[in-house]
Amino acid sequence: xxxxxxKSVRKWWALFALPTFxxxxxxFLVPFVMSIxxxxxxxxxxxxxxxxxxxxxxxxLRDPEFWHALAFTVAFTVVTTLIINILGFAVxxxxxxxxxxxxxxxSVFFMPNLIGGIILGYIWMLLLNGILAHWGRSxxxxxxxxxxxxxxxxxxxxxxxxxxxxxxxxxxxxxDVIEAAQVDGANGxxxxxxxxxxxxxxxxTVCTFLTVTNGFKLFDQNLALTNGAPSNSSEMLALxxxxxxxxxxxxxxxxxxKAVIFFVIVAAIAIIQNRxxxxxxxxx
Amino acid sequence: MKKSTTILALVMALALSGGTLSACGNESxxxxxGKGHVYYHSMKVEQVGQYKQLAKRFTKKTxxxxxITSASSDQYEQSLKGELxxxxxxxxxxxxxxxxxxxxxxxxxxxxxxxxxDLTKKEFALKSEGKVSAVPFIMERYGLIYNKALLxxxxxxxxxxxxxxxxxxxxxALKTVADEIQEHKNDLGVSGAxxxxxxxxxxxxxxxDQTAHIPVYYEYKDQKTxxxxxxxxxxxxxxxxxxxxxxxxxxxxxPTQLAGATMEDAYSDFNLKKAVFIQxxxxxxxxLRGQGVxxxxxxxxxxxxxxxxxxxxxxxxSFEYWAMNKNASDKDKKATKEWMDYIxxxxxxxxxxSEEMGFETPFKSYAKAxxxxxxxIHRANxxxxxxxxxxVVIYPLPSQQWVSTLGNAMLEYAQGTKxxxxxxxxxxxxWSSEYKITH
Numbered sequence: 175x176x177x178x179x180x181k182s183v184r185k186w187w188a189l190f191a192l193p194t195f196x197x198x199x200x201x202f203l204v205p206f207v208m209s210i211x212x213x214x215x216x217x218x219x220x221x222x223x224x225x226x227x228x229x230x231x232x233x234x235l236r237d238p239e240f241w242h243a244l245a246f247t248v249a250f251t252v253v254t255t256l257i258i259n260i261l262g263f264a265v266x267x268x269x270x271x272x273x274x275x276x277x278x279x280x281s282v283f284f285m286p287n288l289i290g291g292i293i294l295g296y297i298w299m300l301l302l303n304g305i306l307a308h309w310g311r312s313x314x315x316x317x318x319x320x321x322x323x324x325x326x327x328x329x330x331x332x333x334x335x336x337x338x339x340x341x342x343x344x345x346x347x348x349x350d351v352i353e354a355a356q357v358d359g360a361n362g363x364x365x366x367x368x369x370x371x372x373x374x375x376x377x378x379t380v381c382t383f384l385t386v387t388n389g390f391k392l393f394d395q396n397l398a399l400t401n402g403a404p405s406n407s408s409e410m411l412a413l414x415x416x417x418x419x420x421x422x423x424x425x426x427x428x429x430x431x432k433a434v435i436f437f438v439i440v441a442a443i444a445i446i447q448n449r450x451x452x453x454x455x456x457x458x
Numbered sequence: 459m460k461k462s463t464t465i466l467a468l469v470m471a472l473a474l475s476g477g478t479l480s481a482c483g484n485e486s487x488x489x490x491x492g493k494g495h496v497y498y499h500s501m502k503v504e505q506v507g508q509y510k511q512l513a514k515r516f517t518k519k520t521x522x523x524x525x526i527t528s529a530s531s532d533q534y535e536q537s538l539k540g541e542l543x544x545x546x547x548x549x550x551x552x553x554x555x556x557x558x559x560x561x562x563x564x565x566x567x568x569x570x571x572x573x574x575x576d577l578t579k580k581e582f583a584l585k586s587e588g589k590v591s592a593v594p595f596i597m598e599r600y601g602l603i604y605n606k607a608l609l610x611x612x613x614x615x616x617x618x619x620x621x622x623x624x625x626x627x628x629x630x631a632l633k634t635v636a637d638e639i640q641e642h643k644n645d646l647g648v649s650g651a652x653x654x655x656x657x658x659x660x661x662x663x664x665x666x667d668q669t670a671h672i673p674v675y676y677e678y679k680d681q682k683t684x685x686x687x688x689x690x691x692x693x694x695x696x697x698x699x700x701x702x703x704x705x706x707x708x709x710x711x712x713p714t715q716l717a718g719a720t721m722e723d724a725y726s727d728f729n730l731k732k733a734v735f736i737q738x739x740x741x742x743x744x745x746l747r748g749q750g751v752x753x754x755x756x757x758x759x760x761x762x763x764x765x766x767x768x769x770x771x772x773x774x775x776s777f778e779y780w781a782m783n784k785n786a787s788d789k790d791k792k793a794t795k796e797w798m799d800y801i802x803x804x805x806x807x808x809x810x811x812s813e814e815m816g817f818e819t820p821f822k823s824y825a826k827a828x829x830x831x832x833x834x835i836h837r838a839n840x841x842x843x844x845x846x847x848x849x850v851v852i853y854p855l856p857s858q859q860w861v862s863t864l865g866n867a868m869l870e871y872a873q874g875t876k877x878x879x880x881x882x883x884x885x886x887x888x889w890s891s892e893y894k895i896t897h
Contacts, residue, residue, distance in 0.1 A: 218539070219543035220539075221544075221545075310714040310715060311715070312716075312717040312718035313718065314717035315873060316875060401659050403717060404866050404869050404873075405863070405867065406866070420535060420536060421858050422859045422896055423557075423560040423562075423857065424895075424896055425895075
């Protein structure tokens with residue numbers, strides 16, 4: 175039996191969804207379809223395109239800097255996904271035990287997330303350059319410096335966010351299972367690895383999904399912290415696409431082709447990752 | 459009943475979504491007068507207010523409406539891409555030298571326009587496919603701006619070899635001065651002869667673009683061309699190395715830290731009298747005025763790189779260009795030409811652009827009527843012009859990508875991670891490869 179509100183929603187959902195749907199179509203679907211079409215075209219502005227077939231894709235795949243950016247991005251994503259999730263989980267685990275000031279710590283850890291990527295990039299550039307100045311270096315001294323600078327920045331920003339998701343997961347764990355384990359004489363370590371973590375798999379799925387896709391798509395922080403310097407050696411995929419699009423006349427289509435390839439990669443990885451972690455999910 | 463509520467609901471939904479999305483579009487005023495309409499997309503974001511003032515006066519006089527839009531310099535290209543894609547695209551837009559090739563499918567032939575006919579030198583206009591595609595309307599000059607008071611202190615010192623600024627008329631003299639200042643920096647109370655040669659994105663283009671234009675100018679001259687050549691010889695690479703090494707060695711900051719040094723750092727070095735020279739141009743006057751170095755203490759030297767006959771070299775001249783959109787309607791094109799003529803010939807407009815907006819123009823009519831800006835960096839050029847020195851004109855570079863690849867190579871050379879050969883490759887080989895992929 176549906177309530178009155180439920181009945182109205184069933185009847186009128188389309189109406190309420192319409193404004194958002196329209197915005198979604200204009201802001202996402204149309205550009206998405208257009209970008210796929212444009213990736214097969216030569217163009218200077220988006221309304222004035224000439225079909226040229228797969229030429230753009232060939233040019234994109236021939237670009238060694240694209241492959242470098244891809245490798246850099248994969249390495250970055252692997253490293254940050256591991257660090258963020260392990261540390262995020264650890265902090266969450268710590269802050270769900272009875273320690274003093276847990277709430278303050280939660281806010282403090284979450285805070286970096288509220289700062290925009292560009293500002294964060296500039297702040298960290300100043301901080302890291304300030305430290306590196308002791309050795310007469312700067313963050314853009316080499317691609318390796320840029321890589322670890324980005325890792326530090328991004329972990330600092332994301333650990334707090336993942337922590338919140340893990341905390342809510344930990345808090346909703348069924349207490350009876352853990353109690354039963356304790357009664358059976360499981361030690362803390364056994365409880366963590368055999369009870370808590372398997373039960374936390376839904377949270378882990380969400381968090382790894384977010385860190386993997388966000389790591390892949392990282393742009394603002396990269397732009398503000400190193401801008402790819404020196405010689406594009408600290409350039410990630412999104413920045414490479416942006417630079418391709420705007421760097422040379424006639425390369426808009428190549429940038430577009432790279433963006434489509436980028437989308438396929440991110441979508442594929444996200445689906446595989448989701449399958450993998452979801453298959454490990456258990457119910458208590 | 460049911461049907462009417464459905465219709466009502468649909469209408470409301472449309473109204474609602476219309477409300478959320480109306481903020482996206484910003485349609486320009488329709489051309490009500492039938493006299494055509496001007497839509498000008500300008501590069502000078504800080505002067506949009508003044509442009510609008512000027513447009514108001516123009517509209518009052520002619521009845522033609524003018525819309526002005528703009529974007530900051532680092533966003534300008536992106537914004538132009540969006541603007542030109544509109545059905546009501548700009549009828550007139552600004553281009554600069556580096557981005558000139560990007561819009562070749564939009565340029566109208568401007569050879570019959572008055573601004574082109576009125577140029578002091580026809581070679582200043584940019585040509586593509588045999589037609590006049592862009593006409594300069596703002597002149598900028600750059601060189602080595604120096605602090606006259608500090609330099610005088612140097613001339614007056616017992617240890618200085620060179621005793622007057624007239625003697626600094628080639629690279630050798632410049633190097634002597636810079637090296638001696640660097641050596642005796644404590645006596646002069648400075649941290650270096652030159653401000654930091656920063657390679658932060660805000661400052662990198664000063665070297666990979668502005669300094670690079672000097673050898674590029676001589677390459678063009680050797681090839682006797684003013685359109686972009688497919689290849690350059692690299693003959694002036696040692697000269698380019700000369701000047702860049704000087705900037706690195708005789709500077710306020712160690713070369714390993716240049717990657718993070720910003721334009722602001724360079725300005726503050728100069729404003730706080732920590733450095734004698736700064737390589738920048740007329741546009742920087744806003745950042746230098748009243749910040750410590752008085753106007754009468756600012757002088758400008760040409761950027762000497764050690765070429766033959768450079769004693770007669772003058773300051774580097776760069777331009778901002780007008781380009782007309784060939785897709786505009788004839789009526790709008792006519793209105794746009796009237797707008798340009800207004801700026802060119804109307805006394806009220808000329809007074810406003812030169813005194814209030816601070817523009818220096820390459821037009822005969824302005825020179826004849828005596829309209830010029832008080833900007834001391836512009837006025838420093840008068841002496842060179844009077845002495846008959848030649849302008850170092852900035853000619854097109856292959857692409858923005860060439861500039862940034864060169865900049866990165868220069869940075870890696872500066873901090874010692876790669877050698878000069880890498881810079882040379884980026885400059886010479888990079889030129890032909892960029893030319894090939896963009897032409």
